[in-house]
Amino acid sequence: MDLYIYYRVGTAQASSLFGKIKGVQARLGIAGALKRRPGEQDGLQTWMEIYPDIPPAQADAFSRTLAQALEDSGAAALISGERHVEQFEDVTPCA
Numbered sequence: 001m002d003l004y005i006y007y008r009v010g011t012a013q014a015s016s017l018f019g020k021i022k023g024v025q026a027r028l029g030i031a032g033a034l035k036r037r038p039g040e041q042d043g044l045q046t047w048m049e050i051y052p053d054i055p056p057a058q059a060d061a062f063s064r065t066l067a068q069a070l071e072d073s074g075a076a077a078l079i080s081g082e083r084h085v086e087q088f089e090d091v092t093p094c095a
Helices: 011-028 056-073
Strands: 002-010 033-036 044-051 079-088
Touching: 002 011, 002 056, 011 033, 011 044, 011 056, 056 079
Parallel strands: none
Antiparallel strands: 002 044, 002 079, 033 044
């Protein structure tokens, strides 16, 4: 299962948030991609963290651990609004 987590961040906070997220990923020992939608709207950028291949049974626990680590690092305070977590799995042929 892949996790896609998206949220908005103020342009003024982007540099600081980048460092905090990368620091959390390093401390937790997880390889995640960090993407940004081109452009901004009303001074906000849309960012997305992508975490591939999370075992389905561990996806909810992983999401909670990551959210707590972001809170502890101060990264959550730099995010504007809610973090949205989406889970996607590979499509397999129907029998």
